[in-house]
Amino acid sequence: MEILRVENITKRFGRFVAVDNVSFTISKGETVAIIGPNGAGKTTLVNVITKKLEPDGGRVFFDGIDITRLPPQKISRLGLIRTFQVVNLFPVLKVRENLALAGLRAGTTGEVESVAEILGIKRYLDKRLVEVPLGVQKLVELGISLLLKPKMLILDEPVAGLGAEDRFNMVKVLLELKKSLNLIVIEHDMDVVFTLVDRIIVMDKGRIIADGKPENIRENKLVKEIYLGGE
Amino acid sequence: MYMLRRLRALIDGNIIALLLLIGLLGLISFTGHRFYMYIATLIMIFGIFAMGYNILFGYAGLLSFGHGLFFGVGAYSVALFTLNVYRDPLVGVLFSIPIALLTSIIVGILTLKHGRVYFAILTLALSMIFWSALIKLRWLTGGSDGLVGIPKRGVLVDLSAPTVFYYFTLVFFAAIMLGLYMLNKSRYGLLLRALGTNEDRLPFLGYSTFTLRMIALTISGVVSALAGALYAVFYSVVTPDVAYWTFGAEPLVMSLIGGSSYFLGPLVGAIIFVSLTTTVARFAEYWMLLLGAALIAMILFFRGGLLGFLESLAGRFKLGVYLRWRF
Numbered sequence: 381m382e383i384l385r386v387e388n389i390t391k392r393f394g395r396f397v398a399v400d401n402v403s404f405t406i407s408k409g410e411t412v413a414i415i416g417p418n419g420a421g422k423t424t425l426v427n428v429i430t431k432k433l434e435p436d437g438g439r440v441f442f443d444g445i446d447i448t449r450l451p452p453q454k455i456s457r458l459g460l461i462r463t464f465q466v467v468n469l470f471p472v473l474k475v476r477e478n479l480a481l482a483g484l485r486a487g488t489t490g491e492v493e494s495v496a497e498i499l500g501i502k503r504y505l506d507k508r509l510v511e512v513p514l515g516v517q518k519l520v521e522l523g524i525s526l527l528l529k530p531k532m533l534i535l536d537e538p539v540a541g542l543g544a545e546d547r548f549n550m551v552k553v554l555l556e557l558k559k560s561l562n563l564i565v566i567e568h569d570m571d572v573v574f575t576l577v578d579r580i581i582v583m584d585k586g587r588i589i590a591d592g593k594p595e596n597i598r599e600n601k602l603v604k605e606i607y608l609g610g611e
Numbered sequence: 612m613y614m615l616r617r618l619r620a621l622i623d624g625n626i627i628a629l630l631l632l633i634g635l636l637g638l639i640s641f642t643g644h645r646f647y648m649y650i651a652t653l654i655m656i657f658g659i660f661a662m663g664y665n666i667l668f669g670y671a672g673l674l675s676f677g678h679g680l681f682f683g684v685g686a687y688s689v690a691l692f693t694l695n696v697y698r699d700p701l702v703g704v705l706f707s708i709p710i711a712l713l714t715s716i717i718v719g720i721l722t723l724k725h726g727r728v729y730f731a732i733l734t735l736a737l738s739m740i741f742w743s744a745l746i747k748l749r750w751l752t753g754g755s756d757g758l759v760g761i762p763k764r765g766v767l768v769d770l771s772a773p774t775v776f777y778y779f780t781l782v783f784f785a786a787i788m789l790g791l792y793m794l795n796k797s798r799y800g801l802l803l804r805a806l807g808t809n810e811d812r813l814p815f816l817g818y819s820t821f822t823l824r825m826i827a828l829t830i831s832g833v834v835s836a837l838a839g840a841l842y843a844v845f846y847s848v849v850t851p852d853v854a855y856w857t858f859g860a861e862p863l864v865m866s867l868i869g870g871s872s873y874f875l876g877p878l879v880g881a882i883i884f885v886s887l888t889t890t891v892a893r894f895a896e897y898w899m900l901l902l903g904a905a906l907i908a909m910i911l912f913f914r915g916g917l918l919g920f921l922e923s924l925a926g927r928f929k930l931g932v933y934l935r936w937r938f
Contacts, residue, residue, distance in 0.1 A: 430815065452814035462815060470808045472872075473801075481805055484798050485817045528816065 382441075383408045383532055383562050384429075384460075389438035391421075391428050391586075398424040400586035401438070406532075411563045413573045416583035417606065422566045423465060425583070426534055430462045431455055443531060459531030465540065465566075467517045469509055475520055476505040482527035495523045499553060515546025522553065532562040539572055551575060574598070621796055625874045629792060632878075633785045640777050648777050653885045655784040656841050657865065661877035662791055663834025664862035669871035670800070671827035672807030673727060677718075677734030679859025680741045681832040684714045685839030686849040687745070690758040699765030700844045704783070707840040708833055715832030716825070723824045738859055745851035757850030761843050770844065780841055787834060788878075794830065795874050803827050835862070864902075868909055870916025879917055 384406040391399040399421045406412055414422045427433040429440050431452040439448045442460050450458075470478050476492065483489035496502040499519045504512045509520065518538060525533050538554065539547045551572055557563065558576065567573050573580065573594070580597040582590040590600045597603055639651045660682060667673045688710040689703035697703070722733040745752045752758065763770040770776040794800050805813060806823045813820050843849040852858060861884070862877065869880030892898045913920040 432815075451819075453817050453819050456815055456817040468809065468812050470805050470812070472808055473804060477801055477805075480798075480801060481813075482816055484802070524816065 381408050382406065383443055384564075385441040386425075386429065387439045387441070389425065389428055389440065390436045391424050391433060392436050397586050399428060399435075402583075402586070402588055403438075404581060404588065404591060406562065406564070408562060410579055411558045411565070411577045412579045412581060413565045413567055413577040414581045414583060415567065415570075415573060416589075419585075420583040421586040422583055423536055424586075426462060426536060426564075426566060430460065430534065456528065459529065460534070461525045461528050461530035461532070462534040463518075463521045463525055463536055463538065465536040467514065467521055469517065469521060469524070471510040472508060474506055474508055475501065475512060475516075478509055478520055479505075479523050479527060482524040486528045488527045488529060491527060495526055499523050500549060513546075515542050515549070518542060518546070518550065519553070522550075526557075530561065532564065533557070534564040534566075536566045537568065538565065539567065539569055547572070625795075626792055628875060629788055633781070633788070636781055636784070640774050640781075643774075645773065648773060650885060650889055652777055652780050652845060653889065654882050655780050656838050656845065657861070657885050658878045658881040659784060659787050659841070660835055660838035661862040661865035661869075661881045662788065663831050663838060665866045665871055665877040666791070666794075666803065666834065667827050667831040668863065668866055669873075669876065670803040670807050671824060672810065673824065673827070674731045674863070675734040675831075675859075676731055676856055676863075677736075677738030677859055678831075678835050678862055679854045679856055680718070680734070680738035681711060681714065681835035682839035682842070682859065683738075683741060683745065683849075683851070683854030684711055684832075685836030686843035686853050687752065687758070687839075688836070689840040689843045690761045690849045691751070693762050693765065694758060694760065697766070698762050699767045700761070700763055700770055701765065701768045701779075703761075703765075704837065704840040704844065707836050711833045711836030712829060714836070715829040718832065719825045719828045723821055723828065735856055738854060738856055742851050742854040742856075745854055752851070755851060757848060759848045761847045761849065763844060763847060776845065780845070783837065783841060787837065791834070792874070799826060864906060866916075867906065868916055870918035872915065873918040876916050876918050883917070 382405045386405070387403050389399055389402045390397065402425060414425065416422050424433065428435045431447070431450065435448065439446060441447065442455070442458055445458060447455050447458065447460070470481070479492045479496065480489055483492050493502065496505055499522065501516050501519050501523065504516050509517060522538070535554070539550050542550060554563065554565070554576055565573065565576060577594060580592065580594055581588055582597060582600070582603050584606050589606070590597055590603050592600070636651055636655065639647050664675070664678050667675055685707040688707035689700070692706045693700060693703040718734070718737055721737065722730050725733065746755050763776060768779070770779050802818065802823055803826070806820065806827065810820050813823065839853060842853070865880030865884045866877040867880065868883050869878065870876030887898070887902065891901065895901060909916065915922065
């Protein structure tokens with residue numbers, strides 16, 4: 381049973397076509413990675429799906445509802461939640477307050493402490509976000525997403541910029557999450573991708589050039605050529 | 612135990628300072644000194660105005676050049692109501708609340724869908740339209756002469772004795788300040804601070820920035836109008852000057868002087884501003900020049916205002932913990 385259907389999505393910036401007639405479907409329970417070289421259109425595609433950007437063409441359905449014309453807050457309320465490539469939160473607020481913002485919206489304020497405990501960031505709760513390390517900030521962003529009770533979570537480069545230990549912690553958390561959540565991960569780190577996902581969509585120059593199981597993508601000649609450097 | 616924890620979460624340096632100030636203002640009436648009471652009344656009225664303004668500026672991050680509109684709506688509501696409908700200052704002041712609420716919603720619908728720069732310009736334009744209307748609609752507003760004879764003695768209350776009016780203002784001041792403090796501690800306080808910090812992120816958490824901005828504007832508009840209503844009763848006269856954009860920019864100056872990212876910053880700014888304009892202005896011919904120079908120095912060197920400066924000073928002497936009064 382499908383949870384997300386993307387139909388012929390196109391996004392242009394002037395004459396540059398960032399996303400070119402992209403279509404795919406994701407089933408409930410699937411964990412999917414979208415990979416591709418820089419400028420392939422991955423983040424733009426996610427921005428269009430979550431309505432950070434307006435599409436120039438195509439439609440998006442989430443959990444059976446056409447969300448193409450909905451504003452981002454309505455999409456979020458339907459349970460399609462995203463994180464951002466660069467941590468995009470509320471720097472002068474405390475970690476607890478950042479999490480509470482999600483809790484207040486979804487009626488999960490009582491779960492702030494337990495989510496912080498699960499993510500291993502409880503000792504940072506009373507610090508301002510700007511005072512905590514990047515790894516913790518990324519986990520706060522994930523915590524916010526979880527407190528919003530998502531049906532599907534789109535993570536834009538969740539381990540980018542993290543040290544080895546934070547990266548390990550993040551992957552551990554994500555492996556746990558994939559058991560109960562639909563995940564889409566945009567990621568450059570192939571170890572993380574191959575550890576985490578059931579399916580990989582490969583993009584290049586705004587188009588999907590491959591879509592399949594990780595073992596098939598690893599052997600795909602075109603993917604090797606343009607993305608994995610022909611190894 | 613739960614109540615005790617809730618109570619502890621509510622108490623911080625801000626509420627202690629606020630209660631001390633309210634107590635001090637209460638004591639001033641016992642001096643019987645007319646000039647002190649005059650300055651204290653102005654401090655309370657402009658303190659309310661500046662604190663109301665800062666809900667929009669300091670919390671929601673929206674710069675308004677049109678708050679003279681709300682102040683003017685409050686002042687003219689009480690004037691028109693008490694002179695034409697029901698001769699009572701208390702009912703008049705209360706009457707200004709629904710009028711200000713309605714005005715805020717209309718202003719919000721016209722301005723809040725646009726970016727921050729457009730919001731600043733649109734609020735300026737709306738306040739100037741209102742100011743022009745006050746001048747032109749002479750049959751209703753008295754034109755540039757304004758409305759005179761706003762009664763202090765009414766059917767329900769008699770505020771003609773200076774001490775009685777002083778306490779009347781103090782009750783409104785205390786109620787509004789405590790209300791704003793509770794707002795600061797509430798979920799809406801947190802949401803408004805988040806709005807000022809990173810409004811682009813909030814829709815992805817499921818919040819409508821338009822709705823949050825509207826909440827900020829209506830609270831700010833109603834509080835500013837209440838300041839205007841008290842001002843009109845205080846002077847028993849109201850002229851279109853209160854709706855002029857330079858008057859509407861005064862709470863911005865007060866917020867910057869005190870520190871717009873501190874809960875009490877605008878109130879501290881109002882104390883300094885009113886004290887200077889009512890004392891220095893009597894002696895120094897060029898006080899506006901002095902004020903301008905002080906403001907430039909403040910913005911260039913003490914961007915956090917006086918409270919920001921004190922916090923950094925306290926931090927240097929490792930006393931920072933006693934001055935964490937940001938909202």
